[in-house]
Amino acid sequence: MLLLSNMPVRAQGTSGSQGGASEALYKISGTVVSSLDGRPLGNARVSLIEATNRVQAIWMITSENGRFEFTSIPAGKFSLEGARRGFMGAGYQQHEEFSTAIVTGAGFNTESLVLRLTPWALLGGKVIDESGDPVRNAQLRLFVESRQSGLNRTQPADYATTDDQGSYEFAELAPGNYYVSVAARPWYAVHPSSSYVDGVGNAPPSVERSLDVAYPTTFYNGATDSDGATPIVVHGGDRLQADIHLNPVPALHLFVHVSTDPPRGFRPPFIQQRVFDSTESVRVEGMGFVSPGVMEMVGVPAGKYSVNSQVPGPGGHAESSEMNLTKNGQELEAPSSETLGTVKVSVKMARGEPLPRGLNLALRDSRGITAWFLPIEASGEVTFENVPAGKYAVLVNSPPPPHTIARISSQGVVSEGHDIDVIAGASMDLSASIVTGVVNVEGFAKRGGKPMSGVMVALVPKDPDTHPERVRRDQSDMDGSFTFRGVLPGSYTLIAVEDAWDFPWMQPGALEKYLQHGQNITIGELMNGAVELPDAIEVQPR
Numbered sequence: 001m002l003l004l005s006n007m008p009v010r011a012q013g014t015s016g017s018q019g020g021a022s023e024a025l026y027k028i029s030g031t032v033v034s035s036l037d038g039r040p041l042g043n044a045r046v047s048l049i050e051a052t053n054r055v056q057a058i059w060m061i062t063s064e065n066g067r068f069e070f071t072s073i074p075a076g077k078f079s080l081e082g083a084r085r086g087f088m089g090a091g092y093q094q095h096e097e098f099s100t101a102i103v104t105g106a107g108f109n110t111e112s113l114v115l116r117l118t119p120w121a122l123l124g125g126k127v128i129d130e131s132g133d134p135v136r137n138a139q140l141r142l143f144v145e146s147r148q149s150g151l152n153r154t155q156p157a158d159y160a161t162t163d164d165q166g167s168y169e170f171a172e173l174a175p176g177n178y179y180v181s182v183a184a185r186p187w188y189a190v191h192p193s194s195s196y197v198d199g200v201g202n203a204p205p206s207v208e209r210s211l212d213v214a215y216p217t218t219f220y221n222g223a224t225d226s227d228g229a230t231p232i233v234v235h236g237g238d239r240l241q242a243d244i245h246l247n248p249v250p251a252l253h254l255f256v257h258v259s260t261d262p263p264r265g266f267r268p269p270f271i272q273q274r275v276f277d278s279t280e281s282v283r284v285e286g287m288g289f290v291s292p293g294v295m296e297m298v299g300v301p302a303g304k305y306s307v308n309s310q311v312p313g314p315g316g317h318a319e320s321s322e323m324n325l326t327k328n329g330q331e332l333e334a335p336s337s338e339t340l341g342t343v344k345v346s347v348k349m350a351r352g353e354p355l356p357r358g359l360n361l362a363l364r365d366s367r368g369i370t371a372w373f374l375p376i377e378a379s380g381e382v383t384f385e386n387v388p389a390g391k392y393a394v395l396v397n398s399p400p401p402p403h404t405i406a407r408i409s410s411q412g413v414v415s416e417g418h419d420i421d422v423i424a425g426a427s428m429d430l431s432a433s434i435v436t437g438v439v440n441v442e443g444f445a446k447r448g449g450k451p452m453s454g455v456m457v458a459l460v461p462k463d464p465d466t467h468p469e470r471v472r473r474d475q476s477d478m479d480g481s482f483t484f485r486g487v488l489p490g491s492y493t494l495i496a497v498e499d500a501w502d503f504p505w506m507q508p509g510a511l512e513k514y515l516q517h518g519q520n521i522t523i524g525e526l527m528n529g530a531v532e533l534p535d536a537i538e539v540q541p542r
Contacts, residue, residue: 034118100478142160255331345384350406453477
Protein backbone atom coordinates (compact mmCIF):
# COMPACT_ATOMS: atom_id res chain seq x y z
CA MET A 1 0.00 0.00 0.00
CA LEU A 2 1.34 3.44 -0.91
CA LEU A 3 2.30 5.34 2.22
CA LEU A 4 0.76 8.74 1.64
CA SER A 5 1.81 10.68 4.71
CA ASN A 6 3.80 10.64 7.92
CA MET A 7 2.14 13.78 9.25
CA PRO A 8 0.60 13.77 12.72
CA VAL A 9 -3.07 12.82 12.75
CA ARG A 10 -5.56 13.90 15.40
CA ALA A 11 -7.61 11.29 17.16
CA GLN A 12 -11.07 11.23 15.63
CA GLY A 13 -12.58 8.13 17.12
CA THR A 14 -12.25 4.52 16.08
CA SER A 15 -11.80 4.02 12.35
CA GLY A 16 -14.66 2.67 10.31
CA SER A 17 -18.20 1.82 11.21
CA GLN A 18 -19.01 0.61 14.67
CA GLY A 19 -22.15 -1.18 13.39
CA GLY A 20 -24.39 -3.43 15.44
CA ALA A 21 -23.53 -5.96 18.13
CA SER A 22 -23.22 -8.76 15.57
CA GLU A 23 -20.24 -7.09 13.84
CA ALA A 24 -16.93 -8.75 14.73
CA LEU A 25 -14.37 -6.39 16.26
CA TYR A 26 -10.60 -6.91 16.44
CA LYS A 27 -7.47 -5.73 18.22
CA ILE A 28 -4.29 -4.27 16.70
CA SER A 29 -1.42 -4.28 19.15
CA GLY A 30 2.32 -4.67 19.37
CA THR A 31 5.57 -2.96 20.26
CA VAL A 32 7.53 -0.02 18.86
CA VAL A 33 11.26 -0.79 18.89
CA SER A 34 14.53 0.69 17.70
CA SER A 35 15.68 -0.90 14.46
CA LEU A 36 19.27 -0.82 15.73
CA ASP A 37 19.07 -3.00 18.83
CA GLY A 38 15.40 -3.91 19.24
CA ARG A 39 14.98 -1.95 22.49
CA PRO A 40 11.39 -0.86 23.17
CA LEU A 41 10.61 2.80 22.58
CA GLY A 42 8.34 4.52 25.05
CA ASN A 43 6.66 7.85 24.33
CA ALA A 44 6.34 7.04 20.65
CA ARG A 45 3.19 8.13 18.83
CA VAL A 46 1.43 5.34 16.93
CA SER A 47 -1.28 6.17 14.41
CA LEU A 48 -3.86 3.80 12.97
CA ILE A 49 -5.36 5.19 9.77
CA GLU A 50 -8.04 3.78 7.51
CA ALA A 51 -6.35 2.81 4.25
CA THR A 52 -9.10 4.14 2.00
CA ASN A 53 -9.98 7.21 4.06
CA ARG A 54 -7.07 8.80 5.88
CA VAL A 55 -9.36 11.27 7.63
CA GLN A 56 -10.51 8.35 9.76
CA ALA A 57 -7.67 7.85 12.26
CA ILE A 58 -6.85 7.21 15.89
CA TRP A 59 -3.53 7.48 17.70
CA MET A 60 -1.92 6.78 21.04
CA ILE A 61 1.40 7.12 22.91
CA THR A 62 3.34 3.98 23.74
CA SER A 63 4.02 3.00 27.35
CA GLU A 64 7.55 2.71 28.76
CA ASN A 65 7.85 -0.83 27.38
CA GLY A 66 6.95 0.41 23.88
CA ARG A 67 3.54 -1.26 23.86
CA PHE A 68 0.54 0.00 21.90
CA GLU A 69 -2.99 -1.38 21.61
CA PHE A 70 -6.03 -0.41 19.58
CA THR A 71 -9.26 -2.22 20.44
CA SER A 72 -12.72 -2.55 18.93
CA ILE A 73 -11.41 -2.25 15.37
CA PRO A 74 -13.76 -3.43 12.61
CA ALA A 75 -12.70 -5.68 9.77
CA GLY A 76 -10.75 -3.64 7.24
CA LYS A 77 -7.36 -2.43 6.10
CA PHE A 78 -5.30 0.12 8.04
CA SER A 79 -2.00 1.99 7.90
CA LEU A 80 0.11 1.64 11.04
CA GLU A 81 2.59 4.48 11.45
CA GLY A 82 5.00 5.43 14.22
CA ALA A 83 6.96 8.54 15.17
CA ARG A 84 9.24 9.53 18.03
CA ARG A 85 11.55 12.46 18.65
CA GLY A 86 15.00 11.70 17.27
CA PHE A 87 13.71 8.90 15.02
CA MET A 88 12.56 8.66 11.43
CA GLY A 89 8.79 8.38 11.08
CA ALA A 90 7.90 5.06 9.49
CA GLY A 91 5.05 2.81 8.50
CA TYR A 92 4.80 -0.91 9.18
CA GLN A 93 7.47 -2.77 7.15
CA GLN A 94 8.23 0.47 5.30
CA HIS A 95 10.47 0.49 2.21
CA GLU A 96 11.02 3.80 0.44
CA GLU A 97 7.55 5.44 0.31
CA PHE A 98 5.71 2.12 0.57
CA SER A 99 4.48 0.20 3.61
CA THR A 100 2.38 -2.86 4.45
CA ALA A 101 -1.23 -2.31 5.50
CA ILE A 102 -2.60 -4.17 8.52
CA VAL A 103 -5.62 -6.30 7.68
CA THR A 104 -8.17 -7.13 10.39
CA GLY A 105 -10.46 -10.10 10.02
CA ALA A 106 -10.63 -13.83 10.62
CA GLY A 107 -7.29 -15.56 10.23
CA PHE A 108 -5.02 -12.52 10.59
CA ASN A 109 -2.72 -12.16 13.60
CA THR A 110 -2.68 -8.44 14.41
CA GLU A 111 -1.84 -8.64 18.12
CA SER A 112 1.94 -9.13 18.10
CA LEU A 113 3.13 -6.54 15.59
CA VAL A 114 6.62 -5.00 15.73
CA LEU A 115 6.92 -1.44 14.40
CA ARG A 116 10.59 -0.52 13.87
CA LEU A 117 11.87 3.06 13.96
CA THR A 118 15.38 4.12 12.99
CA PRO A 119 17.16 6.97 14.81
CA TRP A 120 18.32 9.94 12.75
CA ALA A 121 22.04 10.35 12.19
CA LEU A 122 24.13 13.52 12.16
CA LEU A 123 27.18 14.38 10.08
CA GLY A 124 29.25 17.48 10.77
CA GLY A 125 32.77 18.82 10.73
CA LYS A 126 34.97 21.76 9.77
CA VAL A 127 36.34 23.16 6.54
CA ILE A 128 40.00 24.14 7.00
CA ASP A 129 42.35 26.00 4.65
CA GLU A 130 46.02 25.37 3.84
CA SER A 131 47.11 27.32 6.93
CA GLY A 132 44.89 25.34 9.28
CA ASP A 133 42.43 28.19 9.65
CA PRO A 134 38.65 27.75 9.39
CA VAL A 135 36.99 28.64 6.09
CA ARG A 136 33.82 30.66 6.61
CA ASN A 137 30.92 30.80 4.13
CA ALA A 138 32.10 27.68 2.32
CA GLN A 139 29.32 26.02 0.33
CA LEU A 140 28.86 22.31 1.03
CA ARG A 141 26.79 19.77 -0.85
CA LEU A 142 25.75 16.42 0.52
CA PHE A 143 25.26 13.49 -1.86
CA VAL A 144 23.72 10.09 -1.10
CA GLU A 145 23.86 6.75 -2.88
CA SER A 146 20.32 5.77 -3.79
CA ARG A 147 18.58 2.80 -5.36
CA GLN A 148 15.13 4.32 -5.28
CA SER A 149 13.22 3.96 -8.54
CA GLY A 150 15.38 0.96 -9.36
CA LEU A 151 18.55 2.77 -10.43
CA ASN A 152 21.97 3.00 -8.79
CA ARG A 153 22.52 6.73 -8.53
CA THR A 154 24.39 9.18 -6.34
CA GLN A 155 22.21 12.24 -5.95
CA PRO A 156 22.30 15.62 -4.17
CA ALA A 157 20.64 15.35 -0.75
CA ASP A 158 21.26 18.62 1.10
CA TYR A 159 23.16 21.92 1.26
CA ALA A 160 24.98 23.73 4.04
CA THR A 161 27.21 26.77 4.65
CA THR A 162 30.04 26.99 7.18
CA ASP A 163 29.77 29.44 10.05
CA ASP A 164 32.45 31.80 11.38
CA GLN A 165 34.27 28.83 12.91
CA GLY A 166 34.29 26.91 9.62
CA SER A 167 31.78 24.39 11.02
CA TYR A 168 28.94 22.71 9.15
CA GLU A 169 26.25 20.18 10.02
CA PHE A 170 23.85 17.87 8.20
CA ALA A 171 21.18 16.65 10.60
CA GLU A 172 18.38 14.08 10.39
CA LEU A 173 20.17 11.73 8.02
CA ALA A 174 18.85 8.29 7.17
CA PRO A 175 21.33 5.39 7.07
CA GLY A 176 23.30 5.24 3.83
CA ASN A 177 26.51 6.09 1.99
CA TYR A 178 27.12 9.82 1.74
CA TYR A 179 29.64 12.15 0.08
CA VAL A 180 30.42 15.77 0.97
CA SER A 181 31.85 18.37 -1.42
CA VAL A 182 33.05 21.91 -0.68
CA ALA A 183 33.21 24.97 -2.90
CA ALA A 184 34.93 28.05 -1.45
CA ARG A 185 37.05 31.07 -2.36
CA PRO A 186 40.44 31.86 -0.78
CA TRP A 187 39.87 35.02 1.24
CA TYR A 188 43.10 36.56 -0.06
CA ALA A 189 42.62 35.69 -3.75
CA VAL A 190 43.13 38.39 -6.40
CA HIS A 191 42.21 37.89 -10.06
CA PRO A 192 43.59 40.80 -12.11
CA SER A 193 42.43 41.43 -15.65
CA SER A 194 44.76 40.36 -18.42
CA SER A 195 46.02 42.30 -21.35
CA TYR A 196 45.02 40.83 -24.69
CA VAL A 197 47.18 41.79 -27.68
CA ASP A 198 47.51 40.04 -31.04
CA GLY A 199 45.53 37.04 -29.86
CA VAL A 200 47.60 36.51 -26.71
CA GLY A 201 46.46 37.15 -23.15
CA ASN A 202 48.98 38.08 -20.48
CA ALA A 203 48.41 38.71 -16.78
CA PRO A 204 49.96 41.91 -15.38
CA PRO A 205 53.51 41.10 -14.14
CA SER A 206 53.06 43.34 -11.09
CA VAL A 207 50.56 40.94 -9.51
CA GLU A 208 51.95 38.13 -7.38
CA ARG A 209 50.88 34.90 -9.08
CA SER A 210 50.51 33.13 -5.71
CA LEU A 211 47.51 35.38 -5.02
CA ASP A 212 45.79 34.49 -8.30
CA VAL A 213 44.51 31.15 -7.01
CA ALA A 214 41.28 29.22 -6.45
CA TYR A 215 40.06 26.24 -4.46
CA PRO A 216 38.90 23.39 -6.66
CA THR A 217 35.72 21.64 -5.61
CA THR A 218 37.01 19.30 -2.90
CA PHE A 219 35.47 16.15 -1.47
CA TYR A 220 35.94 14.54 1.90
CA ASN A 221 39.37 12.79 1.72
CA GLY A 222 40.83 15.53 -0.51
CA ALA A 223 39.74 14.30 -3.94
CA THR A 224 38.92 17.03 -6.47
CA ASP A 225 36.91 14.70 -8.70
CA SER A 226 33.83 12.74 -7.69
CA ASP A 227 35.35 9.55 -9.15
CA GLY A 228 37.96 9.65 -6.39
CA ALA A 229 35.65 10.65 -3.54
CA THR A 230 35.42 8.42 -0.47
CA PRO A 231 31.95 7.56 0.85
CA ILE A 232 31.08 8.28 4.46
CA VAL A 233 29.11 5.30 5.77
CA VAL A 234 26.30 6.50 8.04
CA HIS A 235 24.35 4.21 10.34
CA GLY A 236 21.22 5.06 12.27
CA GLY A 237 22.04 7.15 15.35
CA ASP A 238 25.61 7.99 14.25
CA ARG A 239 27.24 11.29 15.21
CA LEU A 240 30.09 11.61 12.73
CA GLN A 241 32.85 14.19 12.27
CA ALA A 242 34.24 14.73 8.75
CA ASP A 243 36.73 17.60 8.39
CA ILE A 244 37.66 18.76 4.89
CA HIS A 245 40.98 20.44 4.04
CA LEU A 246 41.28 22.84 1.10
CA ASN A 247 44.40 23.58 -0.89
CA PRO A 248 44.70 26.35 -3.50
CA VAL A 249 45.68 25.85 -7.13
CA PRO A 250 46.51 28.45 -9.80
CA ALA A 251 43.39 30.12 -11.18
CA LEU A 252 42.95 30.14 -14.95
CA HIS A 253 42.26 33.14 -17.17
CA LEU A 254 40.02 32.04 -20.04
CA PHE A 255 38.97 33.91 -23.16
CA VAL A 256 35.74 33.89 -25.15
CA HIS A 257 35.36 35.47 -28.60
CA VAL A 258 32.12 37.17 -29.56
CA SER A 259 31.17 38.70 -32.88
CA THR A 260 30.24 42.21 -31.66
CA ASP A 261 31.29 44.54 -28.85
CA PRO A 262 29.16 45.13 -26.91
CA PRO A 263 27.41 41.96 -28.05
CA ARG A 264 23.66 42.28 -28.62
CA GLY A 265 21.79 39.48 -26.84
CA PHE A 266 25.07 37.80 -25.93
CA ARG A 267 25.04 35.49 -22.94
CA PRO A 268 28.45 34.41 -21.65
CA PRO A 269 29.08 30.68 -21.53
CA PHE A 270 28.66 28.93 -18.21
CA ILE A 271 30.94 26.21 -16.96
CA GLN A 272 29.80 22.99 -15.29
CA GLN A 273 31.48 19.84 -14.06
CA ARG A 274 30.15 16.35 -13.66
CA VAL A 275 29.62 15.35 -10.03
CA PHE A 276 28.47 11.74 -9.69
CA ASP A 277 25.23 11.46 -11.67
CA SER A 278 24.52 15.16 -11.96
CA THR A 279 26.28 18.40 -12.90
CA GLU A 280 27.27 21.42 -10.84
CA SER A 281 27.96 24.96 -11.92
CA VAL A 282 31.56 26.06 -11.46
CA ARG A 283 32.07 29.37 -9.75
CA VAL A 284 33.59 32.07 -11.96
CA GLU A 285 35.08 34.89 -9.91
CA GLY A 286 34.77 37.55 -12.58
CA MET A 287 34.31 38.28 -16.25
CA GLY A 288 34.66 41.29 -18.51
CA PHE A 289 35.82 42.51 -21.90
CA VAL A 290 39.58 42.98 -22.21
CA SER A 291 39.60 43.70 -25.93
CA PRO A 292 36.97 44.37 -28.60
CA GLY A 293 35.07 41.13 -29.07
CA VAL A 294 37.09 39.30 -26.37
CA MET A 295 35.70 38.44 -22.92
CA GLU A 296 37.88 37.17 -20.07
CA MET A 297 36.68 34.76 -17.36
CA VAL A 298 38.82 34.48 -14.22
CA GLY A 299 39.07 32.42 -11.05
CA VAL A 300 38.47 28.94 -12.51
CA PRO A 301 40.74 26.08 -11.34
CA ALA A 302 42.08 23.65 -13.94
CA GLY A 303 39.94 20.60 -14.66
CA LYS A 304 37.59 18.77 -17.00
CA TYR A 305 34.44 20.78 -17.63
CA SER A 306 31.38 21.19 -19.81
CA VAL A 307 31.34 24.63 -21.43
CA ASN A 308 27.78 25.61 -22.25
CA SER A 309 26.56 28.34 -24.57
CA GLN A 310 22.94 29.40 -24.39
CA VAL A 311 20.94 29.50 -27.62
CA PRO A 312 18.66 32.57 -27.53
CA GLY A 313 14.93 32.54 -28.23
CA PRO A 314 11.91 30.61 -26.95
CA GLY A 315 12.85 27.10 -25.94
CA GLY A 316 16.52 28.04 -26.20
CA HIS A 317 18.80 25.35 -24.87
CA ALA A 318 22.42 25.01 -23.86
CA GLU A 319 24.86 23.65 -26.41
CA SER A 320 27.59 21.83 -24.54
CA SER A 321 31.22 21.14 -25.34
CA GLU A 322 33.46 18.95 -23.18
CA MET A 323 36.80 20.63 -22.53
CA ASN A 324 39.95 19.98 -20.53
CA LEU A 325 40.95 23.40 -19.18
CA THR A 326 44.59 23.24 -18.18
CA LYS A 327 46.44 26.44 -19.03
CA ASN A 328 46.25 30.19 -18.69
CA GLY A 329 45.05 32.12 -21.70
CA GLN A 330 43.12 29.13 -23.04
CA GLU A 331 40.29 30.03 -25.37
CA LEU A 332 36.93 28.45 -24.82
CA GLU A 333 35.85 26.59 -27.89
CA ALA A 334 32.35 27.38 -28.98
CA PRO A 335 30.19 24.28 -29.21
CA SER A 336 30.07 22.93 -32.73
CA SER A 337 27.45 24.87 -34.65
CA GLU A 338 24.68 22.93 -36.32
CA THR A 339 21.45 23.71 -38.04
CA LEU A 340 18.71 23.51 -35.43
CA GLY A 341 15.20 22.28 -35.98
CA THR A 342 11.68 23.21 -34.94
CA VAL A 343 9.15 20.74 -33.57
CA LYS A 344 5.48 21.75 -33.54
CA VAL A 345 3.15 19.36 -31.73
CA SER A 346 -0.65 19.51 -31.94
CA VAL A 347 -2.24 17.42 -29.22
CA LYS A 348 -5.69 16.00 -28.55
CA MET A 349 -7.15 13.52 -26.10
CA ALA A 350 -7.49 9.96 -27.34
CA ARG A 351 -11.14 9.74 -26.21
CA GLY A 352 -12.08 13.10 -27.71
CA GLU A 353 -12.60 14.82 -24.36
CA PRO A 354 -11.37 18.41 -23.79
CA LEU A 355 -7.73 18.89 -22.85
CA PRO A 356 -7.35 19.05 -19.05
CA ARG A 357 -5.90 22.17 -17.51
CA GLY A 358 -2.28 22.26 -16.43
CA LEU A 359 -0.83 20.03 -19.17
CA ASN A 360 2.74 20.67 -20.31
CA LEU A 361 4.86 19.00 -22.97
CA ALA A 362 8.55 18.25 -22.55
CA LEU A 363 11.31 16.87 -24.77
CA ARG A 364 13.67 14.33 -23.19
CA ASP A 365 16.86 13.60 -25.12
CA SER A 366 18.70 10.30 -25.50
CA ARG A 367 20.73 10.99 -22.34
CA GLY A 368 17.54 11.13 -20.28
CA ILE A 369 17.81 14.92 -19.84
CA THR A 370 14.65 17.01 -20.14
CA ALA A 371 15.82 20.23 -21.78
CA TRP A 372 12.51 21.67 -23.05
CA PHE A 373 9.36 22.19 -21.00
CA LEU A 374 6.46 24.26 -22.35
CA PRO A 375 2.74 24.62 -21.50
CA ILE A 376 0.18 23.47 -24.04
CA GLU A 377 -1.50 26.54 -25.54
CA ALA A 378 -5.26 26.98 -25.65
CA SER A 379 -5.14 25.90 -29.29
CA GLY A 380 -3.67 22.56 -28.22
CA GLU A 381 -0.26 23.34 -29.73
CA VAL A 382 3.31 23.52 -28.48
CA THR A 383 6.31 24.66 -30.53
CA PHE A 384 9.85 23.68 -29.55
CA GLU A 385 12.48 25.84 -31.24
CA ASN A 386 16.26 25.45 -31.62
CA VAL A 387 16.19 21.66 -31.26
CA PRO A 388 19.42 19.86 -32.25
CA ALA A 389 19.22 16.70 -34.32
CA GLY A 390 18.71 13.52 -32.33
CA LYS A 391 16.24 11.14 -30.75
CA TYR A 392 13.72 12.52 -28.27
CA ALA A 393 10.75 11.41 -26.19
CA VAL A 394 7.72 13.70 -26.09
CA LEU A 395 6.48 13.64 -22.48
CA VAL A 396 3.31 14.93 -20.84
CA ASN A 397 3.61 16.59 -17.43
CA SER A 398 0.37 17.06 -15.56
CA PRO A 399 -1.30 17.02 -12.17
CA PRO A 400 -2.90 13.64 -11.31
CA PRO A 401 -4.04 11.50 -12.96
CA PRO A 402 -0.98 10.73 -15.11
CA HIS A 403 -0.97 11.27 -18.88
CA THR A 404 1.26 10.12 -21.72
CA ILE A 405 1.54 10.20 -25.51
CA ALA A 406 -0.09 7.10 -27.02
CA ARG A 407 0.83 7.74 -30.66
CA ILE A 408 2.34 10.39 -32.90
CA SER A 409 1.58 11.02 -36.58
CA SER A 410 3.69 12.93 -39.08
CA GLN A 411 2.70 13.42 -42.73
CA GLY A 412 0.12 10.69 -42.42
CA VAL A 413 2.48 8.14 -40.87
CA VAL A 414 1.36 6.98 -37.41
CA SER A 415 3.79 5.52 -34.87
CA GLU A 416 2.98 4.11 -31.44
CA GLY A 417 4.58 5.69 -28.37
CA HIS A 418 6.21 9.05 -27.72
CA ASP A 419 9.56 8.83 -29.54
CA ILE A 420 10.60 11.08 -32.42
CA ASP A 421 13.72 11.65 -34.57
CA VAL A 422 14.65 15.27 -35.18
CA ILE A 423 16.64 15.93 -38.36
CA ALA A 424 19.09 18.84 -38.46
CA GLY A 425 17.36 22.00 -39.62
CA ALA A 426 13.99 20.30 -40.15
CA SER A 427 10.64 21.85 -39.27
CA MET A 428 8.47 19.03 -37.98
CA ASP A 429 4.69 19.24 -37.73
CA LEU A 430 3.35 16.44 -35.51
CA SER A 431 -0.03 15.36 -34.19
CA ALA A 432 -0.07 13.54 -30.84
CA SER A 433 -2.78 11.60 -29.05
CA ILE A 434 -2.79 11.79 -25.23
CA VAL A 435 -4.14 9.04 -23.00
CA THR A 436 -4.95 9.22 -19.29
CA GLY A 437 -4.17 6.74 -16.52
CA VAL A 438 -7.61 6.07 -15.03
CA VAL A 439 -7.40 2.31 -14.42
CA ASN A 440 -6.47 0.64 -11.12
CA VAL A 441 -5.06 -2.89 -11.16
CA GLU A 442 -5.70 -5.02 -8.06
CA GLY A 443 -4.44 -8.46 -7.14
CA PHE A 444 -2.68 -10.70 -4.61
CA ALA A 445 0.93 -11.83 -4.21
CA LYS A 446 1.31 -15.38 -2.95
CA ARG A 447 3.82 -18.19 -2.68
CA GLY A 448 2.53 -21.73 -2.67
CA GLY A 449 -1.01 -20.40 -2.27
CA LYS A 450 -0.16 -18.41 0.88
CA PRO A 451 -0.27 -14.60 0.92
CA MET A 452 3.05 -12.78 1.34
CA SER A 453 3.34 -9.29 2.81
CA GLY A 454 6.07 -6.68 2.31
CA VAL A 455 6.87 -7.90 -1.21
CA MET A 456 7.73 -5.49 -4.03
CA VAL A 457 5.20 -5.86 -6.83
CA ALA A 458 5.92 -4.14 -10.15
CA LEU A 459 3.92 -3.50 -13.30
CA VAL A 460 6.55 -3.31 -16.05
CA PRO A 461 5.77 -1.99 -19.57
CA LYS A 462 7.40 -3.15 -22.74
CA ASP A 463 10.69 -1.25 -23.16
CA PRO A 464 10.79 0.11 -19.59
CA ASP A 465 14.05 1.92 -20.39
CA THR A 466 12.23 4.22 -22.84
CA HIS A 467 8.91 4.33 -20.96
CA PRO A 468 9.83 4.68 -17.27
CA GLU A 469 6.75 6.86 -16.69
CA ARG A 470 4.57 3.77 -17.22
CA VAL A 471 6.20 1.70 -14.47
CA ARG A 472 4.07 1.17 -11.36
CA ARG A 473 5.13 -0.36 -8.02
CA ASP A 474 3.44 -1.28 -4.79
CA GLN A 475 4.12 -3.25 -1.61
CA SER A 476 1.90 -6.18 -0.74
CA ASP A 477 -0.25 -5.83 2.38
CA MET A 478 -0.73 -8.31 5.20
CA ASP A 479 -3.19 -10.35 3.10
CA GLY A 480 -0.88 -10.22 0.07
CA SER A 481 -3.06 -7.66 -1.73
CA PHE A 482 -1.73 -4.78 -3.80
CA THR A 483 -3.12 -1.97 -5.96
CA PHE A 484 -1.57 -0.06 -8.85
CA ARG A 485 -3.27 3.28 -9.31
CA GLY A 486 -3.43 5.43 -12.41
CA VAL A 487 -2.16 2.77 -14.82
CA LEU A 488 -1.63 4.15 -18.32
CA PRO A 489 -2.94 2.17 -21.31
CA GLY A 490 -0.45 -0.33 -22.70
CA SER A 491 0.93 -3.85 -22.44
CA TYR A 492 2.60 -4.87 -19.18
CA THR A 493 4.17 -7.78 -17.32
CA LEU A 494 3.34 -8.09 -13.63
CA ILE A 495 5.97 -9.48 -11.26
CA ALA A 496 6.39 -9.91 -7.49
CA VAL A 497 9.92 -10.25 -6.10
CA GLU A 498 10.95 -10.88 -2.50
CA ASP A 499 13.66 -8.71 -0.86
CA ALA A 500 13.91 -6.50 -3.95
CA TRP A 501 13.74 -3.05 -2.39
CA ASP A 502 17.49 -2.36 -2.69
CA PHE A 503 17.69 -4.08 -6.07
CA PRO A 504 18.57 -1.89 -9.12
CA TRP A 505 15.64 -3.31 -11.07
CA MET A 506 15.61 -0.52 -13.69
CA GLN A 507 19.16 -1.23 -14.81
CA PRO A 508 19.16 -2.65 -18.36
CA GLY A 509 18.50 -6.40 -18.30
CA ALA A 510 18.04 -6.61 -14.52
CA LEU A 511 14.42 -7.78 -14.73
CA GLU A 512 14.80 -10.30 -17.56
CA LYS A 513 14.70 -13.46 -15.46
CA TYR A 514 11.72 -12.21 -13.45
CA LEU A 515 9.70 -11.06 -16.45
CA GLN A 516 9.91 -14.58 -17.92
CA HIS A 517 7.76 -15.85 -15.05
CA GLY A 518 5.42 -12.86 -14.72
CA GLN A 519 1.81 -12.33 -15.75
CA ASN A 520 0.97 -10.38 -18.89
CA ILE A 521 -1.81 -7.81 -18.85
CA THR A 522 -3.05 -5.23 -21.35
CA ILE A 523 -4.84 -2.02 -20.39
CA GLY A 524 -6.94 -0.66 -23.27
CA GLU A 525 -7.43 3.02 -23.99
CA LEU A 526 -11.20 2.81 -23.37
CA MET A 527 -10.98 0.92 -20.07
CA ASN A 528 -12.14 2.51 -16.79
CA GLY A 529 -12.31 1.64 -13.13
CA ALA A 530 -10.57 -1.32 -11.50
CA VAL A 531 -9.15 -4.49 -13.03
CA GLU A 532 -9.12 -7.41 -10.60
CA LEU A 533 -6.60 -10.10 -11.51
CA PRO A 534 -8.23 -13.55 -11.43
CA ASP A 535 -4.99 -15.33 -10.48
CA ALA A 536 -2.52 -14.49 -7.73
CA ILE A 537 0.99 -13.39 -8.69
CA GLU A 538 3.55 -16.00 -7.67
CA VAL A 539 6.28 -14.36 -5.59
CA GLN A 540 9.76 -15.00 -6.99
CA PRO A 541 12.88 -15.17 -4.83
CA ARG A 542 15.52 -12.46 -5.30
